[in-house]
Amino acid sequence: MASKSSNFLERYGYDLLLGSIAAFYVFMAPYTKVEESFNVQAMHDILYHRHHLDNYDHLEFPGVVPRTFLGALLVSSLAAPSVLAMDLLHVSKIYSLFAVRLALGGVILSTLRFFRLQVRHKFGLQVEAFFAILTAVQFHLLFYCTRPLPNVLALGVVNLAYGYWLKEKCYAAINCLIFATVIFRCDILLLLCPLGLELLLTRRISLWKALKCCSLCALLCIGLTVLVDSIMWKRLLWPEFEVFWFNSVLNRSSEWGTHPFHWYFTSALPRLLLAANPLFLLGVLLDRRVLLFILPVFSFVLLYSKLPHKELRFIIISVPIFNLSAAIAATRVYNNRKKTYWKFLYPIMLGLLLISLGCTVITFMASNENYPSGHALKHLHVTGQFANSTNELWVHIDTFSAMNGISRFCENKFPWRYSKEEGIPPEELCQRNFTYLINEHPAIDGFKCLLAENGFSRVRLRTGFPPILLVKEPKVYIHGNVRNKDVMHRNWPGCS
Numbered sequence: 001m002a003s004k005s006s007n008f009l010e011r012y013g014y015d016l017l018l019g020s021i022a023a024f025y026v027f028m029a030p031y032t033k034v035e036e037s038f039n040v041q042a043m044h045d046i047l048y049h050r051h052h053l054d055n056y057d058h059l060e061f062p063g064v065v066p067r068t069f070l071g072a073l074l075v076s077s078l079a080a081p082s083v084l085a086m087d088l089l090h091v092s093k094i095y096s097l098f099a100v101r102l103a104l105g106g107v108i109l110s111t112l113r114f115f116r117l118q119v120r121h122k123f124g125l126q127v128e129a130f131f132a133i134l135t136a137v138q139f140h141l142l143f144y145c146t147r148p149l150p151n152v153l154a155l156g157v158v159n160l161a162y163g164y165w166l167k168e169k170c171y172a173a174i175n176c177l178i179f180a181t182v183i184f185r186c187d188i189l190l191l192l193c194p195l196g197l198e199l200l201l202t203r204r205i206s207l208w209k210a211l212k213c214c215s216l217c218a219l220l221c222i223g224l225t226v227l228v229d230s231i232m233w234k235r236l237l238w239p240e241f242e243v244f245w246f247n248s249v250l251n252r253s254s255e256w257g258t259h260p261f262h263w264y265f266t267s268a269l270p271r272l273l274l275a276a277n278p279l280f281l282l283g284v285l286l287d288r289r290v291l292l293f294i295l296p297v298f299s300f301v302l303l304y305s306k307l308p309h310k311e312l313r314f315i316i317i318s319v320p321i322f323n324l325s326a327a328i329a330a331t332r333v334y335n336n337r338k339k340t341y342w343k344f345l346y347p348i349m350l351g352l353l354l355i356s357l358g359c360t361v362i363t364f365m366a367s368n369e370n371y372p373s374g375h376a377l378k379h380l381h382v383t384g385q386f387a388n389s390t391n392e393l394w395v396h397i398d399t400f401s402a403m404n405g406i407s408r409f410c411e412n413k414f415p416w417r418y419s420k421e422e423g424i425p426p427e428e429l430c431q432r433n434f435t436y437l438i439n440e441h442p443a444i445d446g447f448k449c450l451l452a453e454n455g456f457s458r459v460r461l462r463t464g465f466p467p468i469l470l471v472k473e474p475k476v477y478i479h480g481n482v483r484n485k486d487v488m489h490r491n492w493p494g495c496s
Contacts, residue, residue: 014132015113022105022142029367030097031374031410032147034403035313038063039148042072043100044408047083048093053232057408061420065246066239068183068225069232071153079103094378097409104153105146111159112145115320118166123328126335130327134276137353139360140312141272141319143367151313154184158191158317165195165293170205175217182221186244187304187314194299198292253309261305268312269301271363272319274356276326279349283325286332290325297321362459365470372455372475373397374405376438379451380478381412384436386486392417393435396424400440401476404455435487437479442495447479448488449495 009016032040041057046069049055058066079099086095112135120128135141144152161176174196181188199205222238229237247253259267270277283290297318304315333349336342377395385393396419397406411418419434429437430446437447455475459468477495480487 014116014128015109017132017136018112018142019105019109021136022109022145023102025143025364026098026101026105026146028364029143029371030094030101031371031405032097032407033371033405036148037061037403037407038067039072039075039150039153040097040100040407040409042067042069043076043079043148044093044096046072046076047080047096047100048408053234056232058232059234064252065243066229066233066237067150067243068229068239070183070225070228071150072148073228075100075104075107075148078107093409093411097407100148100409101146104148108145108152108156108159111156111163112320115159115163115166118163119324119327122166123324124331126331127324127327130330130334131323133353134279134323134326134330134356137356137360138272138274138276138319138323139363139367140316143364144313144316149313150184151316154180154188155317157184158188159320162320168204170199171210171213174199174205174210174214178214178217179221182218182240183225184240186240186248188317190303191296191300191317194296194303198296202292247307247309251308253307256309258308259310263310264301264305264315268310268315269318269322272312272316273322273326274359275349275352276323276356278352279326279329280322281325282333283327283329287325287328290328293321294325362468362470366456366459369454369456369470369472371405372453373401373403373438374410376401376451376453376476376478377406377410379453380436380438381416383451383490383492384478384480384487385415391415394419394433395436395438396421396429396432396434398437398439398441401438404476406438430481435481435484437477439477439479440475442474442477444479446482448482449477450480450487450492451478452493452495453477 038058041061045056045058053059079096079102082099083096086099116128116131119131145155157176157180161173161180164170164173164176174192177188177192177195181192196205196210200207200210225240226236226238229239233239273280280294284294301315301318304310330349333342333345337346377397380395393415394417399420399422402420424432426439426441426444429444436450437444442449442452452474453476454472457471457473460471461467462469474495478492480492482488
């Protein structure tokens with residue numbers, strides 16, 4: 001029995017570690033934000049509306065650019081048995097959100113496992129161990145791996161590409177990147193081109209065979225996404241081509257903010273990698289094999305820096321390769337920790353790992369407070385329902401609240417009804433028949449502020465203990481209709 005247990009831990013110990021951390025993030029911060037909106041609403045509609053496309057959220061709120069349904073279909077299929085069981089048991093829909101996020105996390109971590117096993121085969125058990133440790137003490141990769149973002153869906157396929165790259169199955173790696181580019185994120189092209197060029201220059205692939213292989217794969221992927229998404233969107237559509245046109249040709253993405261050219265290198269990567277940031281540079285110097293893996297990924301980040309609109313999640317696919325280089329450096333430092341010079345690097349490395357862990361804890365605590373409207377709706381469901389009432393309770397959710405924690409998974413059944421109608425001026429809300437409002441404004445005519453939900457504002461340093469404080473302030477307010485006596489007679493915390 002002990003031997004079986006030891007073999008199990010040896011085989012799946014790192015998966016349990018990383019999976020447990022990712023699951024912890026799901027249960028502690030289950031709500032989603034606007035970036036995840038399309039996929040999370042699509043998963044809900046696939047699970048609950050099925051073939052009734054007219055009820056789907058994306059037809060009423062299409063977003064700035066269309067996205068593919070293929071990722072949502074895959075994850076929903078995996079989560080469907082547990083969601084069906086919960087539906088039969090009349091469990092609240094919010095638990096279905098847990099199910100789809102855990103299913104997505106299982107997919108992403110399975111592909112990361114595939115990559116990690118190739119790391120073990122090529123670089124050894126110790127490098128694999130440090131790869132897992134570095135990933136565990138970083139915040140963003142495990143926090144994001146359960147979030148239904150196009151970048152995360154692409155990450156799963158890119159992990160497979162990295163694994164095939166390490167196995168020297170180069171055509172399979174390229175086909176994976178083509179799949180990710182055509183279906184999930186057109187910006188993966190910025191990784192595909194440098195990698196393909198490197199493989200050509202090192203003669204690991206031939207140009208003619210690559211063209212034949214890649215063209216066939218691209219055509220099949222285009223056919224698949226056009227077929228599925230044209231049905232779901234009710235028009236002839238290749239989603240990622242429209243995204244490419246919007247972001248790259250029209251350069252409209254800059255309307256959502258811009259950062260300087262160096263931002264990915266001076267801000268995003270240090271936060272993504274933490275201890276792995278200095279270690280990956282050391283890994284390049286210590287092991288010549290690493291340079292060939294780092295160059296295409298570094299080029300991806302460099303090329304992406306040309307686009308003015310930047311977000312940390314855009315380059316999350318670079319993390320596994322940078323972690324590989326950092327793990328090689330950490331292994332070398334650990335193995336030589338008793339030798340001259342190296343013995344000074346060893347405590348520095350341990351300090352970096354502890355700092356990473358501390359930064360991860362602080363970042364998680366801040367992120368946990370970053371979904372105020374989800375928490376507000378939960379409080380409203382607990383406090384705002386009337387006993388033995390047959391009247392519908394209409395809740396209006398404004399745009400800010402819909403972007404910061406509320407999805408269709410958060411909605412309850414009768415008597416609750418919800419409206420996300422946009423463009424209603426605050427002074428006109430009292431003319432509508434809304435029982436409650438979840439709104440970013442603290443005062444609205446015709447309504448009484450019942451509850452203020454705090455959200456993360458900033459980090460403040462101080463001289464006492466703890467030295468770091470998370471400052472919260474009211475972000476979202478629940479308002480009750482003053483003409484509804486049942487609402488006014490209930491005990492509410494108030495907004496003062």
